[in-house]
Amino acid sequence: MRLTTKGRFAVTAMLDLALRESNGPVTLAGISERQSISLSYLEQLFGKLRRAGLVESVRGPGGGYTLAKDAEAISVADIIVAVDEPVDATQCGGRENCLGTNQRCMTHDLWTSLNTTIFDYLSKVSLASLVDSQRTKDVTVLQDQREARPTRRSRAESISGL
Amino acid sequence: MRLTTKGRFAVTAMLDLALRESNGPVTLAGISERQSISLSYLEQLFGKLRRAGLVESVRGPGGGYTLAKDAEAISVADIIVAVDEPVDATQCGGRENCLGTNQRCMTHDLWTSLNTTIFDYLSKVSLASLVDSQRTKDVTVLQDQREARPTRRSRAESISGL
DNA sequence: GGCTAAACCCAGTAAAATAGTCAGGTTTGA
DNA sequence: TCAAACCTGACTATTTTACTGGGTTTAGCC
Numbered sequence: 001m002r003l004t005t006k007g008r009f010a011v012t013a014m015l016d017l018a019l020r021e022s023n024g025p026v027t028l029a030g031i032s033e034r035q036s037i038s039l040s041y042l043e044q045l046f047g048k049l050r051r052a053g054l055v056e057s058v059r060g061p062g063g064g065y066t067l068a069k070d071a072e073a074i075s076v077a078d079i080i081v082a083v084d085e086p087v088d089a090t091q092c093g094g095r096e097n098c099l100g101t102n103q104r105c106m107t108h109d110l111w112t113s114l115n116t117t118i119f120d121y122l123s124k125v126s127l128a129s130l131v132d133s134q135r136t137k138d139v140t141v142l143q144d145q146r147e148a149r150p151t152r153r154s155r156a157e158s159i160s161g162l
Numbered sequence: 163m164r165l166t167t168k169g170r171f172a173v174t175a176m177l178d179l180a181l182r183e184s185n186g187p188v189t190l191a192g193i194s195e196r197q198s199i200s201l202s203y204l205e206q207l208f209g210k211l212r213r214a215g216l217v218e219s220v221r222g223p224g225g226g227y228t229l230a231k232d233a234e235a236i237s238v239a240d241i242i243v244a245v246d247e248p249v250d251a252t253q254c255g256g257r258e259n260c261l262g263t264n265q266r267c268m269t270h271d272l273w274t275s276l277n278t279t280i281f282d283y284l285s286k287v288s289l290a291s292l293v294d295s296q297r298t299k300d301v302t303v304l305q306d307q308r309e310a311r312p313t314r315r316s317r318a319e320s321i322s323g324l
Numbered sequence: 325g326g327c328t329a330a331a332c333c334c335a336g337t338a339a340a341a342t343a344g345t346c347a348g349g350t351t352t353g354a
Numbered sequence: 355t356c357a358a359a360c361c362t363g364a365c366t367a368t369t370t371t372a373c374t375g376g377g378t379t380t381a382g383c384c
Contacts, residue, residue, distance in 0.1 A: 060381030
């Protein structure tokens with residue numbers, strides 16, 4: 001799990017798409033104009049998003065992209081993983097005898113569990129929740145999906161609420 | 163808040179340092195050897211860590227680095243922020259009238275709050291907890307710091323426990 | 325059938341970040 | 355005094371990022 005501007009671009013574009021797909025397919029040219037992302041870069045990103053099964057394309061005039069699943073079934077983690085092919089940060093390549101001594105795989109264990117934790121968090125932030133936040137212009141409501149009842153919480157609690 | 167291999171190197175090095183500083187200053191040469199990170203790269207990283215007030219250096223023979231504060235007072239977020247100077251991912255530079263229309267600052271609001279959330283989480287993972295995890299070789303115990311009493315939890319709960 | 329709008333594909337590329345290397349310093353304990 | 359260690363800055367190779375430009379294919383529409 002890396003967190004780079006590339007993933008941010010992809011999430012931004014997907015959010016734009018989700019906000020508009022009720023009017024039929026959304027063109028990359030439109031996303032490019034609205035979000036100030038170059039068209040060809042979007043083509044690269046959406047190629048990966050399509051191969052990952054997150055979006056579907058309609059070719060020809062009037063075509064564009066639509067979400068392949070419901071916005072609730074797409075998480076931020078899904079999007080980032082789709083465009084940001086992972087580099088294993090453990091210089092051991094996942095093997096067990098990294099350094100020979102008892103020091104073995106210190107970074108391996110450490111990062112896999114940290115990664116898992118962050119990934120797990122971003123898996124709980126759905127595209128639908130981003131759409132809601134954007135629609136109400138109350139972006140602090142990125143709250144935990146496990147809370148079935150969205151009781152009104154303070155701003156500080158919402159932001160750190162995990 | 164970016165999450166790259168650079169920050170991972172820094173956290174790994176700091177963990178190595180925290181595990182050994184009870185025997186006096188730890189040399190970069192030692193960290194370099196144990197963690198397979200080039201010495202000069204470590205010098206760059208520790209220059210930033212020192213200027214951020216996370217470590218202190220002892221010069222001369224027998225010198226090296228020690229933690230500037232208690233391991234409990236240093237978080238993973240501190241380390242990553244120290245070495246990974248932030249790039250603002252909002253193409254508006256933080257201003258309010260990004261795109262003129264009502265679409266303004268969509269990415270800005272989105273990413274600042276997401277960043278805050280992740281940062282907040284990593285702020286709660288202290289270097290001391292990583293040391294404990296490493297010492298017991300039970301790295302799944304990266305649990306939420308807010309839980310005062312570390313009741314025994316299942317592995318799945320520990321990993322996703324936020 | 326032609327026009328056109330859109331996805332799709334691919335090769336290249338400039339700028340930035342990453343992950344170093346190298347060559348020298350300076351400081352200070354033994 | 356000397357050598358171990360930090361410190362500094364410049365330089366470099368590789369990778370990633372973000373983009374450009376050119377084409378091909380598909381399909382709605384007049």
